[in-house]
Amino acid sequence: MKRVYLFVPLIGFLVMAGLFFLTIDREDKDVLPSPLIGQLFPEFDMVALETGEPIQRADLLGKPALVNVWATWCPTCKAEHAFLNQLAAEQGIRIIGINYKDEDDKAKQWLASYGNPYQGNISDPDGKLGLELGVYGAPETFLIDSAGVIRGKHVGDLNAKVWKQLQPQFESLQ
Amino acid sequence: MKQIYGRFLLLCASLLLSAAASAVVEGYKYQFDSETDVQRFNTLAEELRCPKCQNQNLADSNSPVASDMREKVYELMQGGQSDDQIVDYLVARYGDFVHYKPPVRKDTWLLWFGPVIVFLLGLLVLRQLRRSQGSRKLAPLTEEEQQQLERLKAAQPNHTDPKA
Numbered sequence: 001m002k003r004v005y006l007f008v009p010l011i012g013f014l015v016m017a018g019l020f021f022l023t024i025d026r027e028d029k030d031v032l033p034s035p036l037i038g039q040l041f042p043e044f045d046m047v048a049l050e051t052g053e054p055i056q057r058a059d060l061l062g063k064p065a066l067v068n069v070w071a072t073w074c075p076t077c078k079a080e081h082a083f084l085n086q087l088a089a090e091q092g093i094r095i096i097g098i099n100y101k102d103e104d105d106k107a108k109q110w111l112a113s114y115g116n117p118y119q120g121n122i123s124d125p126d127g128k129l130g131l132e133l134g135v136y137g138a139p140e141t142f143l144i145d146s147a148g149v150i151r152g153k154h155v156g157d158l159n160a161k162v163w164k165q166l167q168p169q170f171e172s173l174q
Numbered sequence: 175m176k177q178i179y180g181r182f183l184l185l186c187a188s189l190l191l192s193a194a195a196s197a198v199v200e201g202y203k204y205q206f207d208s209e210t211d212v213q214r215f216n217t218l219a220e221e222l223r224c225p226k227c228q229n230q231n232l233a234d235s236n237s238p239v240a241s242d243m244r245e246k247v248y249e250l251m252q253g254g255q256s257d258d259q260i261v262d263y264l265v266a267r268y269g270d271f272v273h274y275k276p277p278v279r280k281d282t283w284l285l286w287f288g289p290v291i292v293f294l295l296g297l298l299v300l301r302q303l304r305r306s307q308g309s310r311k312l313a314p315l316t317e318e319e320q321q322q323l324e325r326l327k328a329a330q331p332n333h334t335d336p337k338a
């Protein structure tokens with residue numbers, strides 16, 4: 001018998017171990033890649049949280065923006081809220097909110113008590129717009145350019161560390 | 175009184191009839207026109223994966239996003255969309271992840287055919303092993319060995335077959 005065959009299981013093991021090792025740190029398993037990156041933000045016909053006025057995709061265009069999906073039932077949203085306030089106030093970042101599967105009254109109260117970093121909020125009580133965007137939890141944040149093309153997505157809270165990674169991309173948006 | 179009784183019966187009957195063509199997923203009821211549609215819905219809910227709770231399908235998960243997605247599947251079905259169109263709709267928003275059956279593509283090639291390749295390799299190794307074992311024939315004894323054997327036999331004259 002050829003001795004070489006004795007090494008087949010070992011080689012198999014090493015190949016598998018190598019593959020696992022390469023992917024071990026590559027991505028958080030809870031973060032799904034969005035197929036919407038590079039595509040136009042979906043058309044929608046919703047109502048603004050603050051005013052009750054109709055709001056459409058056209059209202060998002062003109063300047064790059066962060067589109068932040070949040071809700072009062074979401075503890076992580078509370079954790080990131082102070083950072084959003086800071087982004088809006090200190091860096092003048094344009095943030096549009098989607099109040100996802102929430103109650104309008106609770107949401108307004110939240111903004112009144114914790115501050116409002118949003119240029120405007122879309123009320124999405126049934127998660128309809130969320131579904132169009134492939135949202136599966138909160139918070140999620142989309143980076144859109146001035147033409148309304150989705151350029152990036154972050155799942156989880158925005159904080160100084162995350163922003164350090166996103167900022168160069170956001171600043172390069174036209 | 176009789177009229178109320180009659181109405182009650184009618185209500186019971188209609189409830190029974192409607193139960194025949196509705197799918198129950200996680201306590202939510204979806205009404206369909208036919209049993210085939212119920213089957214379709216149940217199959218879709220089992221084949222689609224909840225993006226939030228990653229090892230459950232839409233039928234098993236009670237997370238809010240799974241219920242929204244079930245609702246959407248129902249809505250699209252009622253709108254006359256085919257199973258493929260419905261799956262495509264969700265894949266376009268949530269990615270390949272939502273379908274338990276990934277598409278056959280360049281980057282999923284290993285996933286689809288890897289096991290077959292490993293199996294075939296295993297067969298090949300097994301065949302080589304058997305072949306090399308089969309070919310290991312005993313070499314005939316040399317003259318010297320033959321003589322040695324004779325000597326050993328002669329040294330034990332009392333050795334007999336145990337049966338005898």
